[in-house]
Amino acid sequence: MAKDNNYIVFARKYRPMDFDDLVGQEALVKTLSNAMNNNRLAHAYLLTGIRGVGKTTSARIMAKGLNCIGADGKGGITIKPCGQCSHCKSIMEGRNIDVIEIDAASNTSVDNVREIIEGTKYTPVSARFKIYIIDEVHMLSKSAFNAILKTLEEPPSHVKFIFATTEVKKIPITVLSRCQRFDLKRLTIENMVKHLSNLASKEGVEIDEDALNILATLSEGSARDGVSLLDQAVSHSNGVKITAETIKKMIGIADRTETTSLFNHMMSGDIAKALKNIEAQYQSGVEPYLILNDLLEITHLVTRAKVGCELDKAMLSENLIKSVTDFAKDLNMSALTLVWQMLIKGVSEVDRSPYPFKSLEMLLVRICYGSFIPDFNEFVKKKSSVEQNDTATSNVRGFDKQKLNPEIVEAVKEVAKSPLLSDKEPIVKVVLGNNENAPSGSIKTAFDIYRMAEKAKDSILAYNIKTHLKVIAINSNVIKIANNEKTDSLRSLLPLKIKEWCGEDYVVEVIEDVKVAKSIAENHASGKDFFKKIAMENEIVKAVLDNFEIKGIEANLIPKKDEDDEMRDENMFLLSEKFNEMIDE
Ligand SMILES: [Zn+2]
Structure with missing residues (x-):
């Protein structure tokens, strides 16, 4: 569609004229029409919701419905304003003398509000109600809210207030409690696709399903954003059918399918393919930080799916849900949380780097190694129960021995066969106090003890713990440590110090002949x-x-x-x- 002199942006051209045009807000329409039919109209309404979801438009349609007199001039209050009568027309054009629209963002003072209150004393000039539409009402000052509250408490019967806000939490509860509240919903992907596809056919524009899906996802539930994006896409397409490619070029976004395959390469440790993927994305104009954001998002989704959270079917495409579910089945939790941490760390690295793309490459190389790491929790659990045979390693979930150094595979098999270290009998046992103050588990690793010493600024002891304390196992209140030349002082000192640091009683047992234990x-x-x-x-x-x-x-x-x-x-x-x-x- 070529732009001509009469070109009007879609958002204005297709602004809903009545509630039938308003997509996805059935709840609002139902409640409001019930109230209108039963003559139980409130004096004040509050419309909440994200930007571009239709708050101001709804307010205007409500104002029309309240003041409409029908095409024949005999109609009453209605949920379906006629759009023909003088009131309907002038309200939609924003020139009705009895419908006053105020942007609270630029009229926050108490004086502005006094002006409004003064106006409420006079009956409407020609319409049924004098209607004040106050947009971004949360911007009003505290004294302005107080002034308006007096009118809300005893409103003249000819006055209606319609407030709109994106931030309902900033509105005083005293005001909230005097309004009938409508929460305008984000549009679901499905509704948005339907809406945009309608507009496209009205414009005689061809657009495919994938393109509509991308637009719907990008608009994040805001009808106005969705319509503006479609408008841009139409100008971009030069009359050719709009495809996913068109949109991607226009926005410069990373495709979800590219992200899912990148994630796949990364988690299976295929560095060459991962690097090729980001190279292609980068060449097509996607910024490194956006690629990183996409990876973070998908890691988060997969982790949520892994712990059994429902995926948001409304906001995610079918393909993405399928990929995420598959990943959640195949990947282990250790790998996912580790990758998340590395990616998060990578955000500032890439951000600060003079070579963002190279930093991203290096980050991916690093992560590809992280993803080889087996699930340790599973591994430790299996360790004591696994049969002594060759399947020891392949039984461990998330453990792909094809990708591991054979040396490690052998080592794992050996560990699987050996008895647990902590089963060995202690040679020395130090008990402090009685067992009444059973520990609540402040100490789980040697690192916890070290950190307590650091925190208590006991730097000599912290140093000794770091270099000499060799913890074998910690089970509830028993800390098993390996015997060495420094053990004597540590074994008597530790229970006392731990008691002092966290108030819990721990028992320190010294175990002989253990050479595998290592200090921090x-x-x-x-x-x-x-x-x-x-x-x-x-x-x-x-x-x-x-x-x-x-x-x-x-x-x-x-x-x-x-x-x-x-x-x-x-x-x-x-x-x-x-x-x-x-x-x-
Ligand atoms: Zn009308």
Whole structure:
């Protein structure tokens, strides 16, 4: 459609004239028509909802309905204003003397409100009611609200207020309680598609289903945004049929199917394909941060699906729901939460980087390794129960041994066969107090003890814990530690100190002849080595290194230690602890 001099933007051209035109607000229409039919009209109405959902339009249609006299001049209050009478016409054109529209955003003061209140004393000039439509009413000042409240308490019978707001929480409860409230709903994808496809056919524009779906998703339930996007798409298409491609070019958005396949490559550790995917997206004009946002969104969706949350069928396309459900079945929780953390961390990295796209590439390379990590909770659970045979590793969910270093697979098998460390008998037992103050589980790992010492500013003890304390297991109130030259002082000191730090009674048991236990410091060091080792041994990494001629890549493959980032440190510790368990056994 070529633009000519009479071109009117769609949003104005197709502004709903009555409630039949208003899409997706059946609840509002039903309640309002009941009130009108039963003559139970409130003096004040409050319309809430996101921007562009039809609040002001609804207010005008309500004003028409309240003042309509019908084409023959004999009609009464109606849910279906005629659109023909002088009142209907002048209200829609915004020039009816008895319908006063005020934008509270620019009229917030108490003086503005006094003006309104003064006006309510006079009867309407020609219409049935004097109607005040106050848009963005939450912007009024507190004193302005107080002034209006007096009128709301004893409103003259010829006055109606229609308030509209995007932020209902900012409206005083005293005002809220005197209004009949209508919450305008976001349009569902289905409704939006129907609405836009209607408009397109009215315009004689051809548009395919995929394109409509993308527009509907982008508009996030706002009818006005949806219509404006369609308007843009029509100008973009130059009279050719509008396809998903047209829209993508217009908006520069990442396609969901591209995102789902990128997510797939990333989670199956296929770096080459993942990098190819983002390269293509980048070339087509998608900004790195948008690609990252899409990955975050899908990781979030899959994680929600994994824990059994219902997916929002109204706001997600069928294809996306199917992909997300499949991912949730195939992926384990450890991998999902780890990837989420790495992506979140990546947001600021990509944001701060002078080379955002390269940073995104490096982030993906890093994550592709993270996704090889087996589900440790499952792994530990299986460890004690699994049969001593070759299927030990393949029984573990989310554990694809094809993708793992054979050395690790062997190590895992060994661990699966061995008895649990914590089953060994203690040689020394230190008990403090009685068992009345049973601990509520403040301490779960050596790291928790270390952190308590740090927090208490006991830096010498913290140092000793970090370098010498080798925790084997912590079961309810028993901390089992390995015997070494420093154990003597720690085993008597720890229960006292822990009691002091968190008020809980713990028992420290020292176990002899355990060489596998490592201190936090040792775990940290060997964990880094381990990450580096698997990264450097992997053939895909080699290929990446050869192709990209990047030096020093190993530094980027390992999560960097960040002084402020306790979470990172702790995760690093937990991961390396688990890896070491596997290797050392
Ligand atoms: Zn009328």
